[in-house]
Amino acid sequence: MDQCWYHGNITRSKAEDLLSKVGKDGSFLVRASESVSSAYALCVLFRNCVYTYRILPNKENKLIVQASEGVPVKYFDNLDELIEFYKKENMGLVWHLRYPVQREEEEAADEPEEDADPVPTPPILPPRPYLVALPASEMKEASPLNESSKVAEVSKLSLSETLLQRLQSQDTSSVSEEHLKLIQDYLRVHITSDFEMVQMGSSSLPQLKKLLTVLCKGLFSEASRTLPSLESIQKVFDQQLPPGIHQRSQVSSTGRSGERRPRRSDSVCQVKADSLGISQKIHLKVDVELGKLIIKKAKDGPEDKFYNHKKILQLIKSQKFPNKLVIVLETEREKTQRKEYVFADSKKREGFCQLLQQMKNKHSEQPEPDMITIFIGTWNMGAAPPPKKITSWFLSKGQGKTRDDSADYIPHDIYVIGTQEDPQGEKEWLEVLRQSLQEITSISFKMIAIHTLWNIRIVVLAKPEHENRISHICTDNVKTGIANTLGNKGAVGVSFMFNGTSLGFVNSHLTSGSEKKHRRNQNYMNILRFLTLGDKKLSPFNITHRFTHLFWLGDLNYRVEQPTSEAENIIQRIKQQQYPELLGFDQLLMEKKDQKVFLQFEEEEITFAPTYRFERNTREKYAYTKQKATGMKFNLPSWCDRVLWKSYPMVHVVCQSYGCTSDIMTSDHSPVFATFEVGVTSQFVSKNDSKYTEFQGQIEFLSCCATLKTKSQTKFYIEFYSSCLESFVKSQEGENEDGNEGELVVKFIEALPKLTPIISDPEYLLDQHILISIKSSDSDESYGEGCIALRIEATESLVPFHTVLTHHGERTGVFQGEIKLQTSQGKQREKLYGKSLQPQRLNHLYVTIVVCSSQPLEKRDAAKHSSSSNACCCRILHFESPLQTLFNSPSTPPR
Numbered sequence: 001m002d003q004c005w006y007h008g009n010i011t012r013s014k015a016e017d018l019l020s021k022v023g024k025d026g027s028f029l030v031r032a033s034e035s036v037s038s039a040y041a042l043c044v045l046f047r048n049c050v051y052t053y054r055i056l057p058n059k060e061n062k063l064i065v066q067a068s069e070g071v072p073v074k075y076f077d078n079l080d081e082l083i084e085f086y087k088k089e090n091m092g093l094v095w096h097l098r099y100p101v102q103r104e105e106e107e108a109a110d111e112p113e114e115d116a117d118p119v120p121t122p123p124i125l126p127p128r129p130y131l132v133a134l135p136a137s138e139m140k141e142a143s144p145l146n147e148s149s150k151v152a153e154v155s156k157l158s159l160s161e162t163l164l165q166r167l168q169s170q171d172t173s174s175v176s177e178e179h180l181k182l183i184q185d186y187l188r189v190h191i192t193s194d195f196e197m198v199q200m201g202s203s204s205l206p207q208l209k210k211l212l213t214v215l216c217k218g219l220f221s222e223a224s225r226t227l228p229s230l231e232s233i234q235k236v237f238d239q240q241l242p243p244g245i246h247q248r249s250q251v252s253s254t255g256r257s258g259e260r261r262p263r264r265s266d267s268v269c270q271v272k273a274d275s276l277g278i279s280q281k282i283h284l285k286v287d288v289e290l291g292k293l294i295i296k297k298a299k300d301g302p303e304d305k306f307y308n309h310k311k312i313l314q315l316i317k318s319q320k321f322p323n324k325l326v327i328v329l330e331t332e333r334e335k336t337q338r339k340e341y342v343f344a345d346s347k348k349r350e351g352f353c354q355l356l357q358q359m360k361n362k363h364s365e366q367p368e369p370d371m372i373t374i375f376i377g378t379w380n381m382g383a384a385p386p387p388k389k390i391t392s393w394f395l396s397k398g399q400g401k402t403r404d405d406s407a408d409y410i411p412h413d414i415y416v417i418g419t420q421e422d423p424q425g426e427k428e429w430l431e432v433l434r435q436s437l438q439e440i441t442s443i444s445f446k447m448i449a450i451h452t453l454w455n456i457r458i459v460v461l462a463k464p465e466h467e468n469r470i471s472h473i474c475t476d477n478v479k480t481g482i483a484n485t486l487g488n489k490g491a492v493g494v495s496f497m498f499n500g501t502s503l504g505f506v507n508s509h510l511t512s513g514s515e516k517k518h519r520r521n522q523n524y525m526n527i528l529r530f531l532t533l534g535d536k537k538l539s540p541f542n543i544t545h546r547f548t549h550l551f552w553l554g555d556l557n558y559r560v561e562q563p564t565s566e567a568e569n570i571i572q573r574i575k576q577q578q579y580p581e582l583l584g585f586d587q588l589l590m591e592k593k594d595q596k597v598f599l600q601f602e603e604e605e606i607t608f609a610p611t612y613r614f615e616r617n618t619r620e621k622y623a624y625t626k627q628k629a630t631g632m633k634f635n636l637p638s639w640c641d642r643v644l645w646k647s648y649p650m651v652h653v654v655c656q657s658y659g660c661t662s663d664i665m666t667s668d669h670s671p672v673f674a675t676f677e678v679g680v681t682s683q684f685v686s687k688n689d690s691k692y693t694e695f696q697g698q699i700e701f702l703s704c705c706a707t708l709k710t711k712s713q714t715k716f717y718i719e720f721y722s723s724c725l726e727s728f729v730k731s732q733e734g735e736n737e738d739g740n741e742g743e744l745v746v747k748f749i750e751a752l753p754k755l756t757p758i759i760s761d762p763e764y765l766l767d768q769h770i771l772i773s774i775k776s777s778d779s780d781e782s783y784g785e786g787c788i789a790l791r792i793e794a795t796e797s798l799v800p801f802h803t804v805l806t807h808h809g810e811r812t813g814v815f816q817g818e819i820k821l822q823t824s825q826g827k828q829r830e831k832l833y834g835k836s837l838q839p840q841r842l843n844h845l846y847v848t849i850v851v852c853s854s855q856p857l858e859k860r861d862a863a864k865h866s867s868s869s870n871a872c873c874c875r876i877l878h879f880e881s882p883l884q885t886l887f888n889s890p891s892t893p894p895r
Contacts (some may be wrong), residue, residue, distance in 0.1 A: 400659020
C-alpha cells in the first residue's frame with residue numbers, strides 16, 4: 001500500500017501547517033516521533049485543532065496507540081493495518097481518519113557540483129566487493145563508493161538486487177542456514193524500509209538493528225557463562241590485601257587520617273575506584289595547606305601514595321554518570337595516568353573537586369583563564385592543493401575587519417579550520433596547518449580533533465598549555481547530498497569542554513546554485529536536527545542550545561539574489577566597495593531576517609568583497625559565467641563563505657576580526673577568517689572559603705507562562721536542565737488558555753518546583769544557565785526550548801525574565817515570568833573582561849589597554865594589572881575613572 005500519509009522526519013510545526021492547509025475534520029498524517037527513535041506520531045485535525053497520538057512498538061514489534069486520555073488497547077502488525085482500523089468511526093480517537101495528507105514533493109536534490117572547474121583530484125578507491133553490516137552510528141562514517149561506479153550499478157540493478165548479488169559472491173559456508181536466510185530476507189524485503197528512513201534524513205535503521213539483535217542472540221548465553229567468572233575475580237580483589245603487597249588499582253576514598261581532626265582545608269572521602277571493571281574502596285584526602293592529594297587504602301592506615309598540586313593535570317567530570325570523576329595525573333617519568341573514581345553522589349563529587357581546585361589555586365603560579373581567543377577559518381579549496389604560504393589567513397590579513405598590526409604575532413588559544421572540497425589527506429593537511437602556525441607563533445600546537453566527511457573537514461588545534469583543560473571531545477557528521485545519503489554536501493562538527501565551558505563548532509557545505517536557497521534552508525534544518533554533539537543528557541535540545549558558545553562556519557552557498565543581467569553592475573559596485581547595497585540582496589541575510597534559518601545567531605558586519613566566484617590564480621576578476629551543454633551558467637559574485645555564532649545569554653563574546661585573504665588564489669573561493677574573544681569559566685575555584693557556609697541555595701521560578709505557536713490540544717509540562725543541577729527536574733502540568741489566533745498560553749502558577757543547585761557559592765552559581773524544554777504530556781515531544789542566565793543583578797528578590805522558545809531551528813513561542821535566586825555568602829570574582837556597562841553605571845568609564853612588549857611590564861600604581869593567556873609579551877591594563885573627573889581634568893585638552 002502506498003503510504004502517502006507517512007511524512008518521515010518532518011517537524012511537529014510542519015505537520016500542523018500541512019493539516020491546517022487541508023482544514024477538514026479527520027485530516028491526518030503520520031510522522032516519526034521526536035521523543036522515541038522507533039516510534040511514530042499520528043496527527044489528526046478536528047475542529048481546527050491538532051491531536052497527536054504516539055504509536056509505540058512493543059517487544060514483539062507490534063504497534064499500539066498511546067494517548068493521555070486513553071485509547072482502547074489494540075495491537076497492529078504494521079502502520080497500514082493501524083491506519084485502516086482507525087478509519088472506522090468510534091474507535092477511540094477524537095475523530096476517525098478520513099483525509100490522508102499527501103507528502104509534499106521535495107525540492108530537487110543536489111546534483112554533482114556543476115559549477116566547479118575541472119582540476120586534478122586524487123584517485124578514488126573502487127567500491128568494496130562485499131557487504132559490511134555496520135551499526136547506525138558507524139554508518140555515518142562509512143567510506144563513500146566511487147560515484148560513477150555507483151550510478152552504473154544502480155541503473156542496472158535495484159539496491160536489494162545489488163546487495164543480494166554481493167552476498168552471493170561471498171563464501172558463506174561458515175554461516176548457518178538460519179542466519180543466512182535472515183540476512184537474505186533483510187536484503188530482499190526489510191532494507192527498503194530502512195532506506196526510506198535514510199531518505200527522510202533519519203540515522204535510525206530499525207530493521208537492521210532487529211537483524212543484528214537476532215544474529216547476536218547467541219552472545220547472551222556466552223556472556224551468562226563468563227559473568228560468574230568475572231564476579232569471582234572481583235570478590236577476590238574486593239578483599240583487603242595484607243600490608244606490603246603492592247596493588248595496582250584505581251581507587252576512591254573518604255575519611256580522616258589517624259586521630260587528628262581534619263582542618264577545614266582538608267577533605268577525606270570514600271569512593272570506589274575501577275580497574276578493569278574491578279571496583280575497590282579507597283580513601284582520598286586533600287591537604288590544601290601542603291598542596292597534596294593523598295591516596296589511602298585504609299581509613300586509618302598510612303599514606304599509600306600522594307601527588308602534589310603540580311602533578312594533578314586535569315579533572316574530568318563524567319557527563320553520563322554525575323558521581324564519576326577522572327583525575328589525570330603526571331607520573332614520575334612525566335607520563336600521564338588516568339584514575340577513575342566513583343563517589344556516593346554528585347554533591348560529594350563536586351565538593352571534592354572544589355577542594356582540589358582550591359588547593360591548586362592556592363599553590364599554582366598560573367591561574368586558570370577566564371577569557372580565551374579563538375580563530376575560525378573557512379575555505380572552499382576548490383579541489384586544488386593549497387599554495388606554499390597561507391600564513392596571511394591565520395594572521396587575519398586581507399580585506400574586511402582585520403587585526404591590528406601590533407597583535408599580529410600574538411597566538412590565539414584555539415584554532416578551528418574548516419575546509420570544503422579539500423583534496424588533501426588528513427595527515428598532509430594537518431602538517432600544513434601546524435607548520436604555518438609554528439612559523440607565525442613558534443608554538444607547536446596540539447591537535448584536539450580532526451573529522452572528515454568526503455571532502456568536508458574540520459580541524460581543531462590548541463596551545464599545548466590548554467591540552468589538560470580540554471575534555472569530552474565529540475565529533476559527528478550529517479550528509480545532506482543526493483537523497484540525503486551522500487556526503488558531497490553536509491556538515492562535520494566537533495565539540496568539547498574547556499574547563500567549565502562547552503564549545504561547539506560546525507563546518508558545513510550546503511547545496512549550490514543561486515535558485516536553491518530553499519534546499520539550503522532544508523540542509524541547515526537537517527544538520528541542526530541530526531548532528532549529535534555535546535552532552536548526551538541534553539537530548540531534548542539540538543546543538544543551538546547545547547553549548548555556551550556555538551560557531552557555525554563553512555561554504556553556506558547563499559548567493560546575491562539579482563537577475564543575471566545585473567552581473568556587470570554588481571562587479572562595478574564591488575570595485576567601488578558598495579557592499580551594503582549588495583548585502584541587501586544577500587540570501588542568507590534575507591532568510592535570517594525572515595527567521596527561516598540561523599535563528600538567534602549573530603554575524604559580524606561584512607566589510608569585505610564577495611569571496612566567490614573568482615578566476616583562479618587572481619583576485620582581480622570574477623568568473624561569473626560558464627558555457628555548459630545546457631546553456632550559459634551564471635554564478636554571480638556572492639558571500640558564500642561565512643562564520644556565525646550563538647552564545648548563551650549574558651556570556652562574554654566579542655568578534656575581533658572578520659574578513660578574507662587577498663593573496664591565497666588557488667581556489668575560486670577566498671579563505672575567510674574570524675577571531676573571537678570569549679569568556680570561559682574555570683572548574684570553579686572558590687575565593688570565598690573564609691565565608692563558606694553549609695547554606696543550601698535555591699532557584700525559584702514564579703508566575704511563569706509559555707505562549708506557544710501551536711494548534712495542538714494537549715497538556716504541557718516543563719523540564720529543567722543545567723550542569724548546576726544533579727539531574728533534570730520535571731514540573732507538573734500547566735493550565736491552558738486560548739491566546740491569539742494560532743497560539744496557546746500555558747500558565748504555570750504553582751506547578752513549578754524549586755531547583756536545588758549542587759553548589760550554592762555565587763562565584764559558581766552566577767555563571768550558570770538553566771535550559772528549559774516545554775513538553776507535551778501526550779507525546780513527550782518538545783514544543784520549544786529556551787535558555788535563562790542566572791547572572792542576575794540581585795539575589796533574594798524577584799527578577800523578571802523573558803526567553804524566546806525555539807524548536808528545530810524555528811521560533812515556537814516565548815517563556816516569561818520571574819526568577820528568585822538564593823546563594824550562599826560571598827561574591828563573584830572579577831573577570832578579566834569585566835562586566836558589561838549598564839545604563840545606571842554610565843557615570844563611569846572603563847578603559848582596557850593592551851600593551852605588547854618583549855620586556856616584562858613594570859607595575860603601575862594607576863592601574864590594575866592582570867596577565868592574559870594569549871602570550872607572555874601581552875599585558876592588559878584596566879583603568880576606571882568617573883566621566884566627570886576624566887573630561888574635566890585640567891590636563892585633558894578640549895576636543
